[in-house]
Amino acid sequence: MAEYDLLICTRLMGETPEEMLASMEKAKEEGADIAELKLHSMHSINDVEKVIKHRLLPLIISFSLTLSGGMCEADERKKCFEVLGLAVELGAEFVDVELEVAAEFMSGVQLEKHCNSKTIVSYHVKDRSSSKEKLGDLVAHMQSTRADIIKLVIDSFVITDVAKLFHLLSQCQVPLIAFAAGDRGLISQLLCRKFGGFLVYGSIGGNSIPGLPTLCSLRGVYKLEYMNAFTQIYGVISNPVGHSKGPILHNPAFRHIGYNGIYVPMCVDDIKKFFEVYSSPDFAGFSVGIPHKEAALGCCDEVDPLAKSIGAVNTIVRRPSDGKLIGYNTDCEAAITAIEDAMRARTGPNEGESHTSPLAGKLFVLVGAGGAGRALAFGAKSRGARIVIFNGNHERAKSLASAVSGEARPYKEINSFCPEKRMILANATSVGMQPNSDKTPVSKEVLGAYDLVFDSVYTPRNTRLLREAEEAGAIAVSGVEMFIRQAIAQFNLFTGGLADAEFMRNIVLNQF
Template sequence: MSRNGCLLCAPLVAESVDEMLSQMRVAKKNGADVVELRVDYIQGFAPEMDLPRLIRGRVLPVIVTYRPKWEGGNFEGDEVFRVKALRKAISLGADFVDVELQVAAEFLECSTPERKDSSSRVVVSNHNYKMTPSLGEIGSLIARIQSIGADVVKIVTTAEKVTDVARVFHAVVHSQVSGNQVPTIALVMGPKGLISRLLAPKFGGFLTFGALGVGQESAPGQPTLLQLTQMYRVDRMDRDTKVFGIVGNPVGHSKGPIIHNAAFQEIGYNAVYVPYLVDDMREFLEVYSGSDFSGFSVTIPFKEDALRCCDEVDPIAQAIGAVNTIIRRDGKLIGYNTDCEAAISAIEDALRESRHPPEKSLAGRLFVVIGAGGAGKALAFGAKQKGARVVIANRNFERAKVLAKSVGAEAIPLEQLDSFQPESGMVLANTTSVGMHPNVQDTPICKDVLKAYSLVFDAVYTPRVTRLLREAEEAGAIAVSGLEMFIRQAIGQFEIFTGQQAPKGLMREIITQNA
């Protein structure tokens, strides 16, 4: 049992009883407190024979779930047969039995004899596979489930936006403070609902689900058991845990949760770092405005939006025109930029360590930036500050011209980049997402042109060696991975978030191992 009272449940979706019993042992080894037996996945499920084996052979408490098609499960058949199986589970002493709200009142009434002589608790569940209702509707739904006599309330909705999850958090907390003692499971499906699963312990959820492995999920957006226990440490989370996270779109590739959560643990800081898949930056910050949400890393495409959303902005970030770090301080959002120093220091260090004479700094070099977004602004500003001559190439030429004017640079259309080689020894910095996983065969520039560059930097770090960097090395240039920029900017962010010195060695080691 975790210290916060939130159970960690592994859904078992095996197709045979033997496999499900085997999975149960794995779940226990990996830190689960309880398992959900999704018997609707078992091929040829025979309740009279299979339920005694599963329940009596359990090594963890079990939730028996026989989910019908009409509620998102696999069972297609006679409803009387299904209800009889769930009543059998109660008579055998299953720790929990899950029944759908649509049939719960009738089920609770007809199963009174079995429940009278059993310690089984009935979970009454409702799944919405289309959307997340309003706060009022969620509250009414919880009250309705409580009123019919549920031992545990379970509501599952679907996130159309990450802000939908806030309503579910609010409803659960309100249910608790209003004096209701019925435990509540409240989760939101889909990638934008992931935080509902990660932060369930903080907001008083009775249980959260973690799949045994990728491909063994019982619902969309479910993290794995090991992610919950090892990366997010949900068993150590409590109401005082500060929440930080990465805001972006896409965001699933980010290694932020790996590096920051390990660093929090290393220094004993009560915080968690989660991914937010966001559509609208301003709306997101307005909804997640409470003190629990302490700070944010900002990635593509929101670094410029973030600057406009902050109450105060650090002078360097203001000059760059982009924010990649936000901290909540005294009720205000303060914006910073750690990209600039991270990228420029990585490039200059690589030049110093190279054998390329005679210049070992950016001063006087021609520095070509691909992209005019937040990262492009940071690189252009940083290079200019170091004395480089800067050229901006961007698909949207008007944006390139605006950025060039703001930093005292030259702008060229992106399509001219393949013929742009006025001198040798140039530095190239790609700040776009071209070449990012899964489009690993893409590159922003022709290989032949790379011969004019002495160093090529790629802000993309998934994969660690992009096609651009591989071809740059083949052309004889120094290749600097975006991973190096990521490590350095993450260290800067961590120190802003915590006000403490970052465990730099650990953070570098973790990212290197997970590259």
């Protein structure tokens, strides 16, 4: 493995040689080290030859076998061997042959005469019930083909499926390319280097593929070339998780202070199972997002008193001394101080000098009773606000209202609720989050009754709710401000207080 540096690869798009070469040019511009050209029975030999001879990047040439329909099986195998044999003759850097036909191909091609080409033997495991022992036996069988490199792909239905691949990567005695297909398999690309992998796939910009990071993010955000066996793993546990900007913030912040860590998105369905499977010290800390903030509380060995009182955790750190999971809530102070600072900025220096919170005595109207809602409710209560909660599930609203000595009302009444002027409105739901940024939790017509409107959604930065609040004359406070503050607090928990707050704030304001 030591002879292989990290390679970032992308699959070329297009059917014609011209389209493939244009795709290769774009891949090179975006930082790919190598490209994979996946061919099939409809591609002509002349097309293959043209692309190989005019390549701008080293190539992996593979042939997709269907072994049914269209061509008869014997003809398809013949075409496969013809294409891959030509690739070897033309000096393609790698040829990828499927395990089912590997022995026949290896016996028919004089690879020793073409030392510039290395052989990859690949297999796609469709049975997700395969144990790591069974996969280990499969890898041993693949090694017996005399391949230079082996490639194993599995389908990932849940993120815990990927753990089997990390085990294989750390144990395999020959170079291994291993990844999980599908959006739950993204960490198989982002973390494989830590466990011994040497090739990572990324997608060309504008061509989103589930489970693949973009080439630009691999080069600009994650910078996997700095990863090694000692890198500490951090990430955001959420579902969905694609909206998270955490990686854009935490990864540069780690590098800025010289901390050997990586922060990745983790699409998690079952948080309890996730922590059971990923229990090693390598998985050192987590941000917790929708919908897991309340369930995360039960996964922790110890919980900070504030988080326990709120009933929701948004940060979990694995204590190095004993491996126990410690839960915290940085949402509460982040959101409430963002609201308070915006109110003080409006009132001017004289009122702003008071030690009393500007929320004291205010009617605080909260939409949402999940993890973020609980943090806002408890924070508002601690500042002396009067709290009214609207939520789609009225029983959840009643439960939270009882905990903060507030009032719960049916969500359908939100647009007719106006007992007084100069109220505070806080949205703690995901309504208005991309890709549904045309939605809003509260009608524009009633926003004039509010002195300030806060939206916990930060993608997009300026939501429809905030735009309409400003038009109604209210102070608009973006979820970006809450995100910055809670992320700085999280980073301090991750690193033992090493956050450069100004650096992190500038990243968010410049890139979000």
